[in-house]
Amino acid sequence: MGGVNGFNSFRPEEIKYNKTPPQVVFTKLFLFNEEVEVDSVYNGNRILTSSFDRTDHIELNYRQNIFSITFSGTNYILPEKNRYAYQLEGFNSKWIEVDGQTHRVTYTSLPPGTYIFRVKAANNDGYWSENSASLTIVINPPFWRSTWAYVLYAFLLATALLFAHWLVLRDEREKFKLKQIELEAQRKHELDDMKLRFFTNISHEFRTPLTLIISPLENLIKQTGEEGNRQRLVLIHRNAIRLLQLVNQLLDFRRSDVSRHKLNLTNQDLIACLRNVCQSFMELTSRRNIRLSFTTNLHEFFYSFDKDKLDKILMNLLSNAFKFTEEGGSVEVQIGELPPREGHPAEIEIRVADTGIGIADADKKLIFERFYQVEATTDNPDHSSGSGIGLHIVKEFVALHQGQVHVEDRPGGGSVFILTLPTATPTLREETESPYTEELQRREIDTALTTADRSEEDGGQRLSPPANAPLILLVDDNEDFITSCESVCVVSISSKKPGTGRKPGK
Template identity: 45%
Template sequence: LKVKATHSDGYASTEAASLKIVILPPLRITPWAYIVSALLIVGVVSFSLYAVQRRERNKFRIRQIEEDAKKREELSQMKFRFFTNVSHELRTPLTLIISPMESMMKEITDEKLHGKLQLMYRNAQRLLNLVNQLLDFRKNEMAGLHLTLSEGDIVAYVRSICASFLMLSEKKHVHLTFFSAMESLNMSFDEDKIGKVVMNLLSNAFKFTPDGGRVDVALEMSKEMSGRLLIKVSDTGVGIRDEDKERIFERFYQVEQEEPEHQSTGSGIGLSLVRDFVTLHEGTVRVVDNVGSGSVFLIELPVKHVHVSPSKPAPLAEEVEEHEELLPDMEEEPLPDDLPDDMEEDNEDEKEKPLALIVDDNEDLVAFMKDSLSLYFRIQSASNGREAWQKIPELMPDVIVSDVMMPEMDGNELCRWVKTDKRTSDIPMILLTARQAVEDKVEGLTIGADDYVTKPFNVEILILRMRKLIDLSKKRKAKSLIDPEPSEIAITSLDEKLVENAIKYVEANIGRCDLSVEELSRGLGMSRVHLYKKLLQITGKTPIEFIRVIRLKRAAQMLRESQQNVSEIAYQLGFNNPKYFSKYFKDEFGVLPSVYQEREGK
């Protein structure tokens, strides 16, 4: 900075004074600032790239873990589905083993042969119990188990289960005792699951108790906690080591026994299901050492009550199975020896036996059903639902017994078709299946099935059910709606005038092919909608069906009385095409008009 001074008189200095001022640049534009900024930018970019890469690696790792878990789950589900399908498929062969065996045991009088059949029967029932365990295990894995509570006497129920082991007790020379501190105890419990719990524990007790031992079952109220029932199942068998007690209720765990004769041959899911069933009841199960030798299984259940209609639980013995539950209002009784005579008395007016249609893709089961039911029914068969549906409108059977799991069209779909079609909706239908879950039964009955029977089934019970359903169907048909006749009709006095006028109008214009519902409603002095509702209410037929029925029944009269051929009668009664006339005539009377004329004509 240079400065010169000037005097007031105008004199100026010759030399300028100077001052050196140095202006430093701002910190942000210094080289160091540029270097630091560049380093920060490089660091941020590097860290961002690293973070993105790390996040992507984590995502990929998580996705890979999820895919591996999904693949393991799919593999596990495939295994479960395989075992479930195999279990379902086993029930059909078991049906063909157990059902004929039951019939043979009733017919054979040779004690030696009867004993062999009993041995076979017991082992077939044992195999059935194993199959049921697999199905319960699968159900628990997929959707969890659910309780079906009912009010009943649990003391009598457990006593009946113990009674079913008396034969095994005598055979193995093992003393079985039952003790209850109270005479009876009403509480809510799931009959099926508690039955399986007690049967499983008793089966294990007999399996590991040597000859001369004893198995005791005791019921008493818990002294430690009020309002809880204590069920004890004790034995004098080989016992359980302390290290095994902690894991004995784990799935697939099996205790290794030193003695070869006591080596476990089970599946390792029985006690697991016991724990699951007891836990569902909000109870506990544990095992302790028995005094002397053996083990004691202790089950504690809370004593609760639910507001349900009381039902007497059926014992889960070898002779009593779930598939033997009868229709409502139908007593459980053995099939009478004079069943053919009863059927002849019930069907005096019809010389032929009722027609039953058996639908199943298993040829052996169909052959067995034909052999078992042929004494009481005429039998027709179909291998799947589609084939059955093609036969049903033509055969119009008195009852249909169908399997559920079939190719092309399953039993549920066939039942839906049968029950939604006006021609076949009154035919009783029984679904016969290996599926025993409550959900499957509800689905089948919701669709419209009249009954649901699980395999293996008792043939006598099935015959009783079929006869009962046929009887109920006949009673319903006896109360059917009014059937209009061309000349005389039985109707209520309130609607007599309307139907008489409708019949007269149709008869007066019966030869016109262009007779319409609109014209009929105008001729009767009411709207088409009102006529539709009124005729449907009185006769059960729509106006167009009403007109067609009058024509068809007039045609039947003419076929019986006149010498005219089918085509002449068809054109005379307002049908444009004899082909359609023959179709409608067959739908109404079940035969072609030419056959009807040959059979009924004078």
């Protein structure tokens, strides 16, 4: 070969190639383009504890995922002709070759995990190193993605599933218990209803015999002159009336339990009505030596109310007052008119006070509930446990009149039942009710007694009705009742008795 200095000659077989592969050395580590120093702390993390060329393992947190690594080969013969190949195991699977001018590799946004960075080099003659330099890089995940976090998640999930399973089982058990309670309550209700229907039917059957007892008994009382016999008849009559009242009370209770009552309103003197009820207790006041007083600042007060139900209200309250008052005590009935107040119209106030044993505070909230009874605490012979429905009926009848009732302690001992009734006409309430009311029955009984007395005055002879007298057909399954009715229909009514009434349709 020729040159500026002449010819150059060489022997090709004497040319020697550089067969020594270079070794790769890691020189520097950069984090966010800032060189990492030995023993320096970055965000609480000490990355390098020795020089980088002697480090084979580094750990970074999940925020330190942008870094650069520089490296160099140990071939110094024409180093510009060196070549490099690098690979990040866990991120890419192929080797990436670069020329000798590239000594720096940068990675950004690597996900948490463990990677191995490998670099190998080739010298100027293209001989590659068989062993590559490696650096293990661990990028720790955040706490919520760590192994312990997943263990905690699994534990919480298992706990939630177990808790949900327990809740489902508990709900099913509760539903089962509630169903059992409902079935038991329904069974008891049906049993109670069956018992109540039975006693109601029996009580209803008592009314006709009692009516047939009371009517002739009142005639015997009038006809008996001997005082001893008369007192015994009065005793029988008083207890028969009491039994009839209990029967009527049970029927009223059953009626309120099955269907709602209806107000039969009439405009009449409220004062006179209540005074008559009080007068019916005069015999009991004499026998028990209990003073009964009736006071009011109203001479008369005409008002639309149901006389029958108001009578029963006052009779129940007076009966309770006498029942729990000892001999020598007193019972007071006070009536007054309350003027209109804010949000309240004018009202009539009825107070029934006694000097009895009083009512405990725990019982005051319950005495108006059905079947609730106050324990006996007195030796009064007339004090019985009762049926527990009298005050419940009082509450129902007062509510029908759109009024209120409550009980308070009487100063000095005893109790005071306070009724307030609006003076406005109560709204009528519907109920399927037999038109043959107790008031009509009482009027018929009174008519029967009057007619019987008139027959006795005529010498006990049965009078014949006029020829044009109206005709009544008497049909009943009780022959004694028909006979009693027929005996009083002697003046202006013709009666015919076709039979016992067992088959009225035939």
